[in-house]
Amino acid sequence: MPHRKNFLLNRLEPALLKKLAPHVSVVHLEQGQVLAKTHQLVQRVYFPHTGIISCVVELKGGGAIETGMIGNDGAWGASQALDSKVSLNHVLMQVPGTASVIDFDRVRQLASERPAFRDLLVQYEQFFLSQTQQTAACNAVHSIEARACKWFLRMNDLVGPDLPLTQEGLAQMLGVRRTSVTPIVIELQKGGMISYSRGRIHITDLEQLRASACECDQDVRSHYRRIFQTTEEDASLRSSGTTRYRVRDETNTTGLLS
Numbered sequence: 001m002p003h004r005k006n007f008l009l010n011r012l013e014p015a016l017l018k019k020l021a022p023h024v025s026v027v028h029l030e031q032g033q034v035l036a037k038t039h040q041l042v043q044r045v046y047f048p049h050t051g052i053i054s055c056v057v058e059l060k061g062g063g064a065i066e067t068g069m070i071g072n073d074g075a076w077g078a079s080q081a082l083d084s085k086v087s088l089n090h091v092l093m094q095v096p097g098t099a100s101v102i103d104f105d106r107v108r109q110l111a112s113e114r115p116a117f118r119d120l121l122v123q124y125e126q127f128f129l130s131q132t133q134q135t136a137a138c139n140a141v142h143s144i145e146a147r148a149c150k151w152f153l154r155m156n157d158l159v160g161p162d163l164p165l166t167q168e169g170l171a172q173m174l175g176v177r178r179t180s181v182t183p184i185v186i187e188l189q190k191g192g193m194i195s196y197s198r199g200r201i202h203i204t205d206l207e208q209l210r211a212s213a214c215e216c217d218q219d220v221r222s223h224y225r226r227i228f229q230t231t232e233e234d235a236s237l238r239s240s241g242t243t244r245y246r247v248r249d250e251t252n253t254t255g256l257l258s
Contacts, residue, residue: 002026003100005049007073008120011228016116023110024100031096031164035076036087045077045107046070051097052158054173055089055132065139065175068132069094071158073224078121079128081107094173095159123227130223134216142214144176145184149213152194152203154220161203167196188212 003024004010009017029035029051036042038058046053053070067089070076076091081104102110111118138147151173155163171181185201188194193208194201203209210217 002049002098003047005072005098006047006075006100008075008124009047009100011120012117016114020102020110020117023106024102026098027101028098029093029096031093033093033096034091035093036089036091038087038090040087041085042077042080042087043104045075045081045102045104047075047100047102048072049098049100050159051093051099052095052155053091054094055091056172058090063175064090064172066094066173067135068128069154069158070128073158074124074128075121077104078107079125080104082111082118082121082125094169095155095164097159127224127227130227131220134220134223138214138216139175142216144174144180145187146212146214147174147216148181148184148188149193149209150217152201153206153209153213153217156203156206156209161206163201163203164199165201166199170201 003017003021003026009020012020026049029046035046035053048071050072053076054066055068055070055076056064056066058064077087080087085104107121111121138150142150148170151170152163155165167178167181167185170185171178174181185194185196188209189196191205191208191212193205193212194203196202
């Protein structure tokens, strides 16, 4: 079942996911595609299989900075479905990919009828909040080079070592000028950590990147493991496609999934 390519959906037991499937569609999302504008009503919830969703805070004067990224480890739009209907950020596809998509109202109804599903979404929102808080602290105190290395590591976790990314795009995600990013990219290439050509970055040495990154990469990993009670073994299982279910399905004989 393609929906199991998303870690959150993969945590649902087979019976629950099977009943959910008729209400889910799989879509391809292009790089740069806008999923929501700031203060726009949210219509759908996205559970990525591949690619990366970026949440970006837009600043007066045309500047912008990324506050969080979502890959196959999470979902976007769930908090709006559980609480309000408005996106607080500009949300777009940083890296193209596919996703399972559910209408906003379906998610809201399902979450009210299935405590296991609601709890899963709440857990992820706790992690995403911790990620944005970590990003705020990181942007305030760490060097641009350390932040760039941390950002590459996070991207590698979500989509692998080949990234369709321009220096302009990287500068925007870090909230700095391109002139600040260019010498860093050159130094990382000289150090053998990445290679860059025609809008694509390839990660060549993860260990060196980890050594050069700030501690925020490990802190974000720790937040995820703590909230979802996962281990390095779980990460290995996910990457190999092996299934391990952790969320119980509370039987419900009425409503959306009956």
